[in-house]
Amino acid sequence: MEQNQKPELQQSWSKDSERVVSLFKAIHKVYRDYLYKKSRQYGFTGPQIGLIMGLHKNPFSTLNELSECLGLSKSTVSGIVDRLVSQGVVIREIPESNRRIVRLSLSPEWQKNNAIQELMNNYIYDTLKNASAEEMERIILGLEILYSLISKSES
Amino acid sequence: MEQNQKPELQQSWSKDSERVVSLFKAIHKVYRDYLYKKSRQYGFTGPQIGLIMGLHKNPFSTLNELSECLGLSKSTVSGIVDRLVSQGVVIREIPESNRRIVRLSLSPEWQKNNAIQELMNNYIYDTLKNASAEEMERIILGLEILYSLISKSES
DNA sequence: TTCCAAATGTACGCATACGAACAATTCTTA
DNA sequence: TAAGAATTGTTCGTATGCGTACATTTGGAA
Numbered sequence: 001m002e003q004n005q006k007p008e009l010q011q012s013w014s015k016d017s018e019r020v021v022s023l024f025k026a027i028h029k030v031y032r033d034y035l036y037k038k039s040r041q042y043g044f045t046g047p048q049i050g051l052i053m054g055l056h057k058n059p060f061s062t063l064n065e066l067s068e069c070l071g072l073s074k075s076t077v078s079g080i081v082d083r084l085v086s087q088g089v090v091i092r093e094i095p096e097s098n099r100r101i102v103r104l105s106l107s108p109e110w111q112k113n114n115a116i117q118e119l120m121n122n123y124i125y126d127t128l129k130n131a132s133a134e135e136m137e138r139i140i141l142g143l144e145i146l147y148s149l150i151s152k153s154e155s
Numbered sequence: 156m157e158q159n160q161k162p163e164l165q166q167s168w169s170k171d172s173e174r175v176v177s178l179f180k181a182i183h184k185v186y187r188d189y190l191y192k193k194s195r196q197y198g199f200t201g202p203q204i205g206l207i208m209g210l211h212k213n214p215f216s217t218l219n220e221l222s223e224c225l226g227l228s229k230s231t232v233s234g235i236v237d238r239l240v241s242q243g244v245v246i247r248e249i250p251e252s253n254r255r256i257v258r259l260s261l262s263p264e265w266q267k268n269n270a271i272q273e274l275m276n277n278y279i280y281d282t283l284k285n286a287s288a289e290e291m292e293r294i295i296l297g298l299e300i301l302y303s304l305i306s307k308s309e310s
Numbered sequence: 311t312t313c314c315a316a317a318t319g320t321a322c323g324c325a326t327a328c329g330a331a332c333a334a335t336t337c338t339t340a
Numbered sequence: 341t342a343a344g345a346a347t348t349g350t351t352c353g354t355a356t357g358c359g360t361a362c363a364t365t366t367g368g369a370a
Contacts, residue, residue, distance in 0.1 A: 213314080217318080217319090217321095218318075218319060219317085219318065229318080229319065229320085230320075230321085230322090232317090233319065233320060233321090234320095237320095253318095256317090256318060256319080257318080258322095259320065
């Protein structure tokens with residue numbers, strides 16, 4: 001790839017880069033605020049809801065698995081689990097077969113709680129329910145391109 | 156908008172939604188890690204670099220202005236400023252004309268520090284320098300559609 | 311002019327979020 | 341089998357990040 005482009009091109013390309021970053025940040029902020037507001041209705045924070053959903057989808061995960069699934073560090077997940085355990089939502093269990101790992105699960109009351117179902121149905125979809133198929137396609141295409149570009153740059 | 160769609164459509168639409176969220180999270184993580192690594196080379200964190208860049212672009216901003224410019228709450232920015240002041244990078248000043256506001260600036264050494272220039276040139280652009288014009292266009296289009304959708308949903 | 315509202319920034323408590331260091335356990339290998 | 345390496349979680353320190361409450365100052369209205 002050529003580093004030194006013509007000034008005009010460099011200029012417009014810089015502006016495009018800035019626009020990408022600025023748009024991305026704006027979307028992230030709106031999404032984050034939205035999740036927090038929704039989660040508060042159930043008495044949780046956004047990350048807590050994410051963890052509950054992760055456990056609902058993959059019951060009896062280990063902390064390590066959950067950490068990778070959520071894209072968060074182990075120490076972060078450990079802290080979130082701490083607070084959910086103290087609230088009686090999540091159960092920590094050390095299996096006899098392997099006393100090194102921790103098996104996590106939702107407590108019985110929360111496994112069959114309808115609020116969780118409702119919440120999972122609304123969690124992601126509300127935001128994008130107004131999108132047409134074509135819009136959705138373009139959104140995904142753009143994100144895929146961006147992801148492939150950003151993943152490759154190892155500088 | 157129709158809430159109850161045909162099951163098959165609902166299914167694929169749900170999957171698309173999940174894909175959008177999952178892609179977005181993945182990009183955010185890569186970008187965040189990248190920024191932290193880059194910033195560490197200069198002895199700062201990501202948000203600190205962001206604030207320094209903001210101050211470089213709009214010198215002598217107030218905390219309120221900076222807060223809006225960065226999309227962060229005032230209390231958050233106040234904390235970041237605290238740490239940069241104690242490092243001697245940022246200067247807090249209460250003008251006589253209006254003793255309610257705080258005028259922020261980069262300390263002289265940092266205003267003319269070439270590292271800042273270099274950093275600003277590399278900050279955003281490294282990530283996207285491999286993108287073609289067409290790819291860039293598609294990325295921006297996708298983000299714009301997503302942003303307009305997500306901004307409108309006021310539920 | 312005096313009182314009240316608005317604006318501005320800080321202090322505080324809580325919940326992420328990370329890496330590094332650590333402890334406990336299990337696996338490997340010599 | 342016994343020493344060391346690898347895996348798994350927790351703990352700790354630091355830095356965000358937010359909302360609420362607060363103090364200070366400024367502006368406006370009666």
